[in-house]
Amino acid sequence: MTDPVSPRKVQQALAYLAGLHGDDLERARQVGAQVQRWRGKSDEHERAWLEAEHRWQLVHRLAPQLRGVVQPEPCDPSRRRLLRQGGALAVVLAAGGWLGWMFKRTMPFEHALQTAHAEAPRRFALPDGSELLVAAESNLRVRYSHGQRQVLLLHGNAYFDVAHERLRPFLVSTRLGVVQVLGTAFTVSDRGVGVQVAVARGRVQVRDLQGREVVLRAGQRVGLDDQGRLGAWQAGSELGPDLRHWQRAWWSFTDTPLAEVIAELNAYVAKPLSVDASAARLHLTGSFPSAEPQVLIESLARVLPVRVVDEGGRVMVMGR
Structure with missing residues:
Protein backbone atom coordinates (compact mmCIF):
# COMPACT_ATOMS: atom_id res chain seq x y z
CA MET A 1 0.00 0.00 0.00
CA THR A 2 1.29 3.48 -0.87
CA ASP A 3 1.85 5.74 2.14
CA PRO A 4 -0.27 8.93 2.23
CA VAL A 5 1.37 12.12 1.03
CA SER A 6 2.44 14.60 3.69
CA PRO A 7 0.11 17.66 3.73
CA ARG A 8 3.18 19.85 4.21
CA LYS A 9 4.70 18.56 0.98
CA VAL A 10 1.44 19.17 -0.89
CA GLN A 11 1.43 22.75 0.41
CA GLN A 12 5.03 23.15 -0.69
CA ALA A 13 4.09 21.95 -4.17
CA LEU A 14 1.17 24.41 -4.21
CA ALA A 15 3.61 27.22 -3.37
CA TYR A 16 5.74 26.21 -6.37
CA LEU A 17 2.62 26.19 -8.55
CA ALA A 18 1.78 29.70 -7.39
CA GLY A 19 5.21 30.85 -8.56
CA LEU A 20 4.90 29.08 -11.89
CA HIS A 21 1.57 30.74 -12.62
CA GLY A 22 2.62 34.27 -11.68
CA ASP A 23 3.16 37.14 -14.12
CA ASP A 24 6.92 37.42 -13.45
CA LEU A 25 8.38 35.30 -16.26
CA GLU A 26 11.91 35.32 -14.81
CA ARG A 27 10.64 34.17 -11.48
CA ALA A 28 8.53 31.47 -13.15
CA ARG A 29 11.64 30.24 -14.99
CA GLN A 30 13.60 30.03 -11.73
CA VAL A 31 10.75 28.23 -9.99
CA GLY A 32 10.50 25.80 -12.92
CA ALA A 33 14.09 24.72 -12.39
CA GLN A 34 13.53 24.38 -8.64
CA VAL A 35 10.42 22.27 -9.26
CA GLN A 36 12.29 19.79 -11.44
CA ARG A 37 14.92 19.28 -8.77
CA TRP A 38 12.32 19.05 -6.01
CA ARG A 39 10.16 16.51 -7.84
CA GLY A 40 13.18 14.34 -8.53
CA LYS A 41 14.15 14.03 -4.87
CA SER A 42 11.67 11.28 -4.00
CA ASP A 43 8.56 9.44 -5.06
CA GLU A 44 6.62 11.23 -2.30
CA HIS A 45 7.60 14.60 -3.78
CA GLU A 46 6.32 13.48 -7.16
CA ARG A 47 3.02 12.27 -5.69
CA ALA A 48 2.67 15.52 -3.75
CA TRP A 49 3.19 17.44 -6.99
CA LEU A 50 0.50 15.46 -8.79
CA GLU A 51 -1.93 15.99 -5.90
CA ALA A 52 -1.15 19.74 -5.86
CA GLU A 53 -1.73 20.01 -9.63
CA HIS A 54 -5.05 18.23 -9.25
CA ARG A 55 -6.18 20.63 -6.50
CA TRP A 56 -4.94 23.66 -8.45
CA GLN A 57 -6.95 22.67 -11.50
CA LEU A 58 -10.07 22.14 -9.40
CA VAL A 59 -9.71 25.53 -7.74
CA HIS A 60 -9.46 27.14 -11.17
CA ARG A 61 -12.64 25.41 -12.29
CA LEU A 62 -14.71 26.52 -9.31
CA ALA A 63 -15.75 30.04 -10.35
CA PRO A 64 -14.24 33.08 -12.10
CA GLN A 65 -14.36 35.17 -8.94
CA LEU A 66 -12.46 32.53 -6.96
CA ARG A 67 -9.87 32.25 -9.70
CA GLY A 68 -9.33 35.95 -9.43
CA VAL A 69 -8.76 35.70 -5.70
CA VAL A 70 -6.27 32.85 -5.82
CA GLN A 71 -4.36 33.85 -8.95
CA PRO A 72 -0.84 34.85 -7.79
CA GLU A 73 0.20 38.43 -8.47
CA PRO A 74 3.50 39.46 -10.11
CA CYS A 75 6.46 39.38 -7.76
CA ASP A 76 7.07 42.76 -6.16
CA PRO A 77 9.64 43.41 -3.44
CA SER A 78 7.42 45.98 -1.69
CA ARG A 79 6.07 44.98 1.71
CA ARG A 80 2.46 45.70 0.73
CA ARG A 81 2.62 43.55 -2.42
CA LEU A 82 4.35 40.72 -0.58
CA LEU A 83 1.55 40.75 1.99
CA ARG A 84 -1.03 40.60 -0.80
CA GLN A 85 0.82 37.73 -2.47
CA GLY A 86 1.02 35.90 0.84
CA GLY A 87 -2.72 36.36 1.30
CA ALA A 88 -3.45 35.01 -2.18
CA LEU A 89 -1.19 32.03 -1.56
CA ALA A 90 -2.92 31.39 1.76
CA VAL A 91 -6.24 31.24 -0.11
CA VAL A 92 -4.74 28.73 -2.55
CA LEU A 93 -3.39 26.59 0.27
CA ALA A 94 -6.67 26.81 2.19
CA ALA A 95 -8.63 25.89 -0.93
CA GLY A 96 -6.24 23.02 -1.53
CA GLY A 97 -6.68 21.83 2.01
CA TRP A 98 -10.47 22.10 1.72
CA LEU A 99 -10.44 20.15 -1.52
CA GLY A 100 -8.23 17.52 0.05
CA TRP A 101 -10.75 17.17 2.89
CA MET A 102 -13.60 17.04 0.37
CA PHE A 103 -11.95 14.26 -1.64
CA LYS A 104 -11.25 12.27 1.50
CA ARG A 105 -14.92 12.65 2.45
CA THR A 106 -16.22 11.55 -0.98
CA MET A 107 -13.62 8.97 -1.97
CA PRO A 108 -14.78 5.35 -2.48
CA PHE A 109 -15.13 3.50 0.82
CA GLU A 110 -16.05 -0.05 1.74
CA HIS A 111 -16.28 -1.47 5.22
CA ALA A 112 -17.97 -4.32 7.08
CA LEU A 113 -19.73 -3.54 10.36
CA GLN A 114 -20.60 -6.38 12.69
CA THR A 115 -21.66 -6.54 16.33
CA ALA A 116 -21.49 -9.49 18.67
CA HIS A 117 -24.23 -11.46 20.35
CA ALA A 118 -25.76 -9.56 23.31
CA GLU A 119 -23.42 -6.59 22.70
CA ALA A 120 -24.57 -3.11 23.73
CA PRO A 121 -25.47 -0.82 20.81
CA ARG A 122 -22.32 0.40 19.09
CA ARG A 123 -21.86 3.71 17.27
CA PHE A 124 -20.01 4.00 13.95
CA ALA A 125 -19.01 7.23 12.15
CA LEU A 126 -18.90 7.20 8.33
CA PRO A 127 -16.62 9.34 6.13
CA ASP A 128 -19.43 11.65 4.97
CA GLY A 129 -20.40 12.59 8.53
CA SER A 130 -23.29 10.12 8.80
CA GLU A 131 -23.59 8.07 11.99
CA LEU A 132 -24.88 4.55 12.59
CA LEU A 133 -25.98 3.02 15.87
CA VAL A 134 -25.93 -0.76 15.48
CA ALA A 135 -27.71 -3.23 17.75
CA ALA A 136 -26.46 -6.58 18.99
CA GLU A 137 -25.87 -9.39 16.49
CA SER A 138 -26.11 -7.17 13.42
CA ASN A 139 -24.21 -7.43 10.15
CA LEU A 140 -23.85 -4.60 7.62
CA ARG A 141 -21.71 -3.71 4.60
CA VAL A 142 -21.04 -0.06 3.80
CA ARG A 143 -20.13 0.79 0.19
CA TYR A 144 -19.50 4.37 -0.92
CA SER A 145 -18.70 5.43 -4.48
CA HIS A 146 -18.45 8.90 -5.99
CA GLY A 147 -22.08 8.64 -7.13
CA GLN A 148 -23.85 6.71 -4.36
CA ARG A 149 -23.74 5.76 -0.67
CA GLN A 150 -25.10 2.30 0.06
CA VAL A 151 -25.48 0.17 3.16
CA LEU A 152 -26.39 -3.51 2.89
CA LEU A 153 -28.24 -4.62 6.02
CA LEU A 154 -27.67 -8.36 6.04
CA HIS A 155 -29.15 -8.92 9.49
CA GLY A 156 -30.04 -7.00 12.63
CA ASN A 157 -31.06 -3.48 13.65
CA ALA A 158 -29.41 -0.20 12.76
CA TYR A 159 -30.28 3.44 13.38
CA PHE A 160 -29.09 5.84 10.65
CA ASP A 161 -28.48 9.57 11.10
CA VAL A 162 -27.59 10.55 7.55
CA ALA A 163 -25.55 13.56 6.46
CA HIS A 164 -27.23 15.43 3.61
CA GLU A 165 -25.53 15.23 0.20
CA ARG A 166 -27.57 16.38 -2.77
CA LEU A 167 -25.46 14.59 -5.41
CA ARG A 168 -24.96 11.23 -3.66
CA PRO A 169 -28.12 9.38 -2.61
CA PHE A 170 -28.01 7.21 0.52
CA LEU A 171 -29.61 3.77 0.15
CA VAL A 172 -30.17 0.97 2.64
CA SER A 173 -30.65 -2.34 0.84
CA THR A 174 -32.25 -5.31 2.59
CA ARG A 175 -33.26 -8.77 1.39
CA LEU A 176 -36.89 -7.60 1.13
CA GLY A 177 -36.63 -4.04 -0.19
CA VAL A 178 -34.71 -0.77 -0.42
CA VAL A 179 -34.86 2.39 1.67
CA GLN A 180 -33.74 5.67 0.07
CA VAL A 181 -32.99 8.64 2.26
CA LEU A 182 -34.68 11.93 1.53
CA GLY A 183 -32.87 13.70 4.41
CA THR A 184 -33.51 11.93 7.70
CA ALA A 185 -32.74 9.79 10.72
CA PHE A 186 -34.40 6.38 10.75
CA THR A 187 -34.19 2.76 11.85
CA VAL A 188 -34.20 -0.42 9.79
CA SER A 189 -34.66 -3.84 11.40
CA ASP A 190 -34.32 -7.32 9.91
CA ARG A 191 -34.23 -10.23 12.34
CA GLY A 192 -35.15 -12.81 9.72
CA VAL A 193 -38.95 -12.55 9.85
CA GLY A 194 -39.81 -9.30 8.07
CA VAL A 195 -38.17 -5.90 7.65
CA GLN A 196 -39.34 -2.89 9.63
CA VAL A 197 -38.57 0.77 8.84
CA ALA A 198 -39.31 3.59 11.30
CA VAL A 199 -38.56 7.29 10.74
CA ALA A 200 -37.41 9.51 13.59
CA ARG A 201 -36.73 12.67 11.54
CA GLY A 202 -37.18 13.75 7.92
CA ARG A 203 -38.39 11.40 5.19
CA VAL A 204 -37.48 8.09 3.55
CA GLN A 205 -38.79 6.26 0.51
CA VAL A 206 -39.32 2.51 0.96
CA ARG A 207 -39.55 0.30 -2.14
CA ASP A 208 -40.56 -3.37 -1.99
CA LEU A 209 -39.55 -6.27 -4.27
CA GLN A 210 -42.59 -5.67 -6.49
CA GLY A 211 -41.54 -2.06 -7.14
CA ARG A 212 -44.24 -0.47 -4.99
CA GLU A 213 -43.14 2.57 -3.02
CA VAL A 214 -44.20 4.59 0.00
CA VAL A 215 -42.74 7.79 1.48
CA LEU A 216 -42.57 7.86 5.28
CA ARG A 217 -42.27 10.97 7.42
CA ALA A 218 -41.21 11.46 11.04
CA GLY A 219 -43.20 9.25 13.40
CA GLN A 220 -44.30 6.82 10.67
CA ARG A 221 -43.21 3.25 10.00
CA VAL A 222 -43.87 0.40 7.61
CA GLY A 223 -43.20 -3.31 7.42
CA LEU A 224 -42.09 -5.54 4.53
CA ASP A 225 -43.41 -9.09 4.88
CA ASP A 226 -41.39 -12.24 4.19
CA GLN A 227 -42.40 -12.03 0.51
CA GLY A 228 -41.02 -8.52 0.16
CA ARG A 229 -44.43 -6.81 0.08
CA LEU A 230 -45.17 -3.46 1.67
CA GLY A 231 -47.71 -3.40 4.46
CA ALA A 232 -49.88 -0.42 5.30
CA TRP A 233 -47.78 2.40 6.73
CA GLN A 234 -48.82 3.64 10.13
CA ALA A 235 -47.76 5.97 12.92
CA GLY A 236 -44.95 4.58 15.02
CA SER A 237 -47.14 4.14 18.11
CA GLU A 238 -49.60 1.94 16.23
CA LEU A 239 -47.37 -0.88 15.06
CA GLY A 240 -44.70 -2.60 17.15
CA PRO A 241 -42.00 -3.13 18.03
CA ASP A 242 -40.94 0.46 18.61
CA LEU A 243 -37.59 0.28 16.86
CA ARG A 244 -36.13 3.26 18.70
CA HIS A 245 -36.30 1.70 22.18
CA TRP A 246 -33.46 -0.80 21.70
CA GLN A 247 -31.11 2.20 21.46
CA ARG A 248 -31.84 2.84 25.14
Whole structure:
Protein backbone atom coordinates (compact mmCIF):
# COMPACT_ATOMS: atom_id res chain seq x y z
CA MET A 1 0.00 0.00 0.00
CA THR A 2 1.29 3.48 -0.87
CA ASP A 3 1.85 5.74 2.14
CA PRO A 4 -0.27 8.93 2.23
CA VAL A 5 1.37 12.12 1.03
CA SER A 6 2.44 14.60 3.69
CA PRO A 7 0.11 17.66 3.73
CA ARG A 8 3.18 19.85 4.21
CA LYS A 9 4.70 18.56 0.98
CA VAL A 10 1.44 19.17 -0.89
CA GLN A 11 1.43 22.75 0.41
CA GLN A 12 5.03 23.15 -0.69
CA ALA A 13 4.09 21.95 -4.17
CA LEU A 14 1.17 24.41 -4.21
CA ALA A 15 3.61 27.22 -3.37
CA TYR A 16 5.74 26.21 -6.37
CA LEU A 17 2.62 26.19 -8.55
CA ALA A 18 1.78 29.70 -7.39
CA GLY A 19 5.21 30.85 -8.56
CA LEU A 20 4.90 29.08 -11.89
CA HIS A 21 1.57 30.74 -12.62
CA GLY A 22 2.62 34.27 -11.68
CA ASP A 23 3.16 37.14 -14.12
CA ASP A 24 6.92 37.42 -13.45
CA LEU A 25 8.38 35.30 -16.26
CA GLU A 26 11.91 35.32 -14.81
CA ARG A 27 10.64 34.17 -11.48
CA ALA A 28 8.53 31.47 -13.15
CA ARG A 29 11.64 30.24 -14.99
CA GLN A 30 13.60 30.03 -11.73
CA VAL A 31 10.75 28.23 -9.99
CA GLY A 32 10.50 25.80 -12.92
CA ALA A 33 14.09 24.72 -12.39
CA GLN A 34 13.53 24.38 -8.64
CA VAL A 35 10.42 22.27 -9.26
CA GLN A 36 12.29 19.79 -11.44
CA ARG A 37 14.92 19.28 -8.77
CA TRP A 38 12.32 19.05 -6.01
CA ARG A 39 10.16 16.51 -7.84
CA GLY A 40 13.18 14.34 -8.53
CA LYS A 41 14.15 14.03 -4.87
CA SER A 42 11.67 11.28 -4.00
CA ASP A 43 8.56 9.44 -5.06
CA GLU A 44 6.62 11.23 -2.30
CA HIS A 45 7.60 14.60 -3.78
CA GLU A 46 6.32 13.48 -7.16
CA ARG A 47 3.02 12.27 -5.69
CA ALA A 48 2.67 15.52 -3.75
CA TRP A 49 3.19 17.44 -6.99
CA LEU A 50 0.50 15.46 -8.79
CA GLU A 51 -1.93 15.99 -5.90
CA ALA A 52 -1.15 19.74 -5.86
CA GLU A 53 -1.73 20.01 -9.63
CA HIS A 54 -5.05 18.23 -9.25
CA ARG A 55 -6.18 20.63 -6.50
CA TRP A 56 -4.94 23.66 -8.45
CA GLN A 57 -6.95 22.67 -11.50
CA LEU A 58 -10.07 22.14 -9.40
CA VAL A 59 -9.71 25.53 -7.74
CA HIS A 60 -9.46 27.14 -11.17
CA ARG A 61 -12.64 25.41 -12.29
CA LEU A 62 -14.71 26.52 -9.31
CA ALA A 63 -15.75 30.04 -10.35
CA PRO A 64 -14.24 33.08 -12.10
CA GLN A 65 -14.36 35.17 -8.94
CA LEU A 66 -12.46 32.53 -6.96
CA ARG A 67 -9.87 32.25 -9.70
CA GLY A 68 -9.33 35.95 -9.43
CA VAL A 69 -8.76 35.70 -5.70
CA VAL A 70 -6.27 32.85 -5.82
CA GLN A 71 -4.36 33.85 -8.95
CA PRO A 72 -0.84 34.85 -7.79
CA GLU A 73 0.20 38.43 -8.47
CA PRO A 74 3.50 39.46 -10.11
CA CYS A 75 6.46 39.38 -7.76
CA ASP A 76 7.07 42.76 -6.16
CA PRO A 77 9.64 43.41 -3.44
CA SER A 78 7.42 45.98 -1.69
CA ARG A 79 6.07 44.98 1.71
CA ARG A 80 2.46 45.70 0.73
CA ARG A 81 2.62 43.55 -2.42
CA LEU A 82 4.35 40.72 -0.58
CA LEU A 83 1.55 40.75 1.99
CA ARG A 84 -1.03 40.60 -0.80
CA GLN A 85 0.82 37.73 -2.47
CA GLY A 86 1.02 35.90 0.84
CA GLY A 87 -2.72 36.36 1.30
CA ALA A 88 -3.45 35.01 -2.18
CA LEU A 89 -1.19 32.03 -1.56
CA ALA A 90 -2.92 31.39 1.76
CA VAL A 91 -6.24 31.24 -0.11
CA VAL A 92 -4.74 28.73 -2.55
CA LEU A 93 -3.39 26.59 0.27
CA ALA A 94 -6.67 26.81 2.19
CA ALA A 95 -8.63 25.89 -0.93
CA GLY A 96 -6.24 23.02 -1.53
CA GLY A 97 -6.68 21.83 2.01
CA TRP A 98 -10.47 22.10 1.72
CA LEU A 99 -10.44 20.15 -1.52
CA GLY A 100 -8.23 17.52 0.05
CA TRP A 101 -10.75 17.17 2.89
CA MET A 102 -13.60 17.04 0.37
CA PHE A 103 -11.95 14.26 -1.64
CA LYS A 104 -11.25 12.27 1.50
CA ARG A 105 -14.92 12.65 2.45
CA THR A 106 -16.22 11.55 -0.98
CA MET A 107 -13.62 8.97 -1.97
CA PRO A 108 -14.78 5.35 -2.48
CA PHE A 109 -15.13 3.50 0.82
CA GLU A 110 -16.05 -0.05 1.74
CA HIS A 111 -16.28 -1.47 5.22
CA ALA A 112 -17.97 -4.32 7.08
CA LEU A 113 -19.73 -3.54 10.36
CA GLN A 114 -20.60 -6.38 12.69
CA THR A 115 -21.66 -6.54 16.33
CA ALA A 116 -21.49 -9.49 18.67
CA HIS A 117 -24.23 -11.46 20.35
CA ALA A 118 -25.76 -9.56 23.31
CA GLU A 119 -23.42 -6.59 22.70
CA ALA A 120 -24.57 -3.11 23.73
CA PRO A 121 -25.47 -0.82 20.81
CA ARG A 122 -22.32 0.40 19.09
CA ARG A 123 -21.86 3.71 17.27
CA PHE A 124 -20.01 4.00 13.95
CA ALA A 125 -19.01 7.23 12.15
CA LEU A 126 -18.90 7.20 8.33
CA PRO A 127 -16.62 9.34 6.13
CA ASP A 128 -19.43 11.65 4.97
CA GLY A 129 -20.40 12.59 8.53
CA SER A 130 -23.29 10.12 8.80
CA GLU A 131 -23.59 8.07 11.99
CA LEU A 132 -24.88 4.55 12.59
CA LEU A 133 -25.98 3.02 15.87
CA VAL A 134 -25.93 -0.76 15.48
CA ALA A 135 -27.71 -3.23 17.75
CA ALA A 136 -26.46 -6.58 18.99
CA GLU A 137 -25.87 -9.39 16.49
CA SER A 138 -26.11 -7.17 13.42
CA ASN A 139 -24.21 -7.43 10.15
CA LEU A 140 -23.85 -4.60 7.62
CA ARG A 141 -21.71 -3.71 4.60
CA VAL A 142 -21.04 -0.06 3.80
CA ARG A 143 -20.13 0.79 0.19
CA TYR A 144 -19.50 4.37 -0.92
CA SER A 145 -18.70 5.43 -4.48
CA HIS A 146 -18.45 8.90 -5.99
CA GLY A 147 -22.08 8.64 -7.13
CA GLN A 148 -23.85 6.71 -4.36
CA ARG A 149 -23.74 5.76 -0.67
CA GLN A 150 -25.10 2.30 0.06
CA VAL A 151 -25.48 0.17 3.16
CA LEU A 152 -26.39 -3.51 2.89
CA LEU A 153 -28.24 -4.62 6.02
CA LEU A 154 -27.67 -8.36 6.04
CA HIS A 155 -29.15 -8.92 9.49
CA GLY A 156 -30.04 -7.00 12.63
CA ASN A 157 -31.06 -3.48 13.65
CA ALA A 158 -29.41 -0.20 12.76
CA TYR A 159 -30.28 3.44 13.38
CA PHE A 160 -29.09 5.84 10.65
CA ASP A 161 -28.48 9.57 11.10
CA VAL A 162 -27.59 10.55 7.55
CA ALA A 163 -25.55 13.56 6.46
CA HIS A 164 -27.23 15.43 3.61
CA GLU A 165 -25.53 15.23 0.20
CA ARG A 166 -27.57 16.38 -2.77
CA LEU A 167 -25.46 14.59 -5.41
CA ARG A 168 -24.96 11.23 -3.66
CA PRO A 169 -28.12 9.38 -2.61
CA PHE A 170 -28.01 7.21 0.52
CA LEU A 171 -29.61 3.77 0.15
CA VAL A 172 -30.17 0.97 2.64
CA SER A 173 -30.65 -2.34 0.84
CA THR A 174 -32.25 -5.31 2.59
CA ARG A 175 -33.26 -8.77 1.39
CA LEU A 176 -36.89 -7.60 1.13
CA GLY A 177 -36.63 -4.04 -0.19
CA VAL A 178 -34.71 -0.77 -0.42
CA VAL A 179 -34.86 2.39 1.67
CA GLN A 180 -33.74 5.67 0.07
CA VAL A 181 -32.99 8.64 2.26
CA LEU A 182 -34.68 11.93 1.53
CA GLY A 183 -32.87 13.70 4.41
CA THR A 184 -33.51 11.93 7.70
CA ALA A 185 -32.74 9.79 10.72
CA PHE A 186 -34.40 6.38 10.75
CA THR A 187 -34.19 2.76 11.85
CA VAL A 188 -34.20 -0.42 9.79
CA SER A 189 -34.66 -3.84 11.40
CA ASP A 190 -34.32 -7.32 9.91
CA ARG A 191 -34.23 -10.23 12.34
CA GLY A 192 -35.15 -12.81 9.72
CA VAL A 193 -38.95 -12.55 9.85
CA GLY A 194 -39.81 -9.30 8.07
CA VAL A 195 -38.17 -5.90 7.65
CA GLN A 196 -39.34 -2.89 9.63
CA VAL A 197 -38.57 0.77 8.84
CA ALA A 198 -39.31 3.59 11.30
CA VAL A 199 -38.56 7.29 10.74
CA ALA A 200 -37.41 9.51 13.59
CA ARG A 201 -36.73 12.67 11.54
CA GLY A 202 -37.18 13.75 7.92
CA ARG A 203 -38.39 11.40 5.19
CA VAL A 204 -37.48 8.09 3.55
CA GLN A 205 -38.79 6.26 0.51
CA VAL A 206 -39.32 2.51 0.96
CA ARG A 207 -39.55 0.30 -2.14
CA ASP A 208 -40.56 -3.37 -1.99
CA LEU A 209 -39.55 -6.27 -4.27
CA GLN A 210 -42.59 -5.67 -6.49
CA GLY A 211 -41.54 -2.06 -7.14
CA ARG A 212 -44.24 -0.47 -4.99
CA GLU A 213 -43.14 2.57 -3.02
CA VAL A 214 -44.20 4.59 0.00
CA VAL A 215 -42.74 7.79 1.48
CA LEU A 216 -42.57 7.86 5.28
CA ARG A 217 -42.27 10.97 7.42
CA ALA A 218 -41.21 11.46 11.04
CA GLY A 219 -43.20 9.25 13.40
CA GLN A 220 -44.30 6.82 10.67
CA ARG A 221 -43.21 3.25 10.00
CA VAL A 222 -43.87 0.40 7.61
CA GLY A 223 -43.20 -3.31 7.42
CA LEU A 224 -42.09 -5.54 4.53
CA ASP A 225 -43.41 -9.09 4.88
CA ASP A 226 -41.39 -12.24 4.19
CA GLN A 227 -42.40 -12.03 0.51
CA GLY A 228 -41.02 -8.52 0.16
CA ARG A 229 -44.43 -6.81 0.08
CA LEU A 230 -45.17 -3.46 1.67
CA GLY A 231 -47.71 -3.40 4.46
CA ALA A 232 -49.88 -0.42 5.30
CA TRP A 233 -47.78 2.40 6.73
CA GLN A 234 -48.82 3.64 10.13
CA ALA A 235 -47.76 5.97 12.92
CA GLY A 236 -44.95 4.58 15.02
CA SER A 237 -47.14 4.14 18.11
CA GLU A 238 -49.60 1.94 16.23
CA LEU A 239 -47.37 -0.88 15.06
CA GLY A 240 -44.70 -2.60 17.15
CA PRO A 241 -42.00 -3.13 18.03
CA ASP A 242 -40.94 0.46 18.61
CA LEU A 243 -37.59 0.28 16.86
CA ARG A 244 -36.13 3.26 18.70
CA HIS A 245 -36.30 1.70 22.18
CA TRP A 246 -33.46 -0.80 21.70
CA GLN A 247 -31.11 2.20 21.46
CA ARG A 248 -31.84 2.84 25.14
CA ALA A 249 -31.50 -0.85 26.13
CA TRP A 250 -35.27 -1.28 26.12
CA TRP A 251 -37.80 -3.16 24.04
CA SER A 252 -41.31 -1.86 23.46
CA PHE A 253 -43.70 -4.17 21.60
CA THR A 254 -47.20 -3.18 20.50
CA ASP A 255 -49.35 -5.97 19.04
CA THR A 256 -46.20 -7.56 17.61
CA PRO A 257 -46.24 -11.13 16.21
CA LEU A 258 -44.47 -13.45 18.63
CA ALA A 259 -42.18 -14.69 15.84
CA GLU A 260 -40.76 -11.17 15.53
CA VAL A 261 -40.39 -10.85 19.29
CA ILE A 262 -38.44 -14.10 19.54
CA ALA A 263 -36.22 -13.16 16.59
CA GLU A 264 -35.25 -9.95 18.40
CA LEU A 265 -34.81 -11.71 21.72
CA ASN A 266 -32.42 -14.28 20.23
CA ALA A 267 -29.79 -11.59 19.61
CA TYR A 268 -29.39 -11.28 23.39
CA VAL A 269 -29.81 -14.74 24.96
CA ALA A 270 -27.27 -17.52 25.42
CA LYS A 271 -29.75 -20.20 24.29
CA PRO A 272 -31.75 -19.19 21.19
CA LEU A 273 -35.49 -19.78 21.40
CA SER A 274 -37.67 -21.39 18.76
CA VAL A 275 -41.37 -20.74 18.41
CA ASP A 276 -43.72 -23.36 17.01
CA ALA A 277 -46.48 -22.67 14.49
CA SER A 278 -49.21 -22.70 17.14
CA ALA A 279 -47.63 -19.73 18.92
CA ALA A 280 -45.88 -17.83 16.12
CA ARG A 281 -48.91 -15.73 15.18
CA LEU A 282 -49.81 -14.69 18.71
CA HIS A 283 -49.20 -10.99 19.38
CA LEU A 284 -47.39 -9.39 22.29
CA THR A 285 -47.73 -5.93 23.84
CA GLY A 286 -45.38 -4.77 26.58
CA SER A 287 -42.05 -3.16 27.48
CA PHE A 288 -39.00 -5.10 28.69
CA PRO A 289 -35.33 -4.31 29.46
CA SER A 290 -33.12 -5.71 26.69
CA ALA A 291 -30.22 -5.94 29.17
CA GLU A 292 -32.29 -8.54 31.08
CA PRO A 293 -33.83 -10.80 28.40
CA GLN A 294 -34.87 -13.34 31.05
CA VAL A 295 -37.53 -10.86 32.19
CA LEU A 296 -39.18 -11.11 28.77
CA ILE A 297 -38.89 -14.91 28.67
CA GLU A 298 -40.50 -15.28 32.09
CA SER A 299 -43.29 -12.88 31.11
CA LEU A 300 -44.37 -14.80 28.01
CA ALA A 301 -46.26 -17.54 29.84
CA ARG A 302 -47.97 -14.95 32.07
CA VAL A 303 -49.30 -12.72 29.28
CA LEU A 304 -49.83 -15.20 26.42
CA PRO A 305 -51.30 -18.73 26.16
CA VAL A 306 -47.86 -20.30 25.71
CA ARG A 307 -45.36 -22.34 27.65
CA VAL A 308 -41.57 -22.13 27.47
CA VAL A 309 -39.95 -25.56 27.46
CA ASP A 310 -36.23 -26.32 27.73
CA GLU A 311 -35.65 -29.62 25.92
CA GLY A 312 -32.01 -30.46 26.56
CA GLY A 313 -30.58 -27.10 25.55
CA ARG A 314 -33.24 -26.33 22.98
CA VAL A 315 -35.74 -23.77 24.26
CA MET A 316 -39.18 -23.93 22.66
CA VAL A 317 -42.10 -21.52 22.94
CA MET A 318 -45.24 -23.61 22.39
CA GLY A 319 -48.95 -22.88 22.43
CA ARG A 320 -50.93 -24.35 25.28
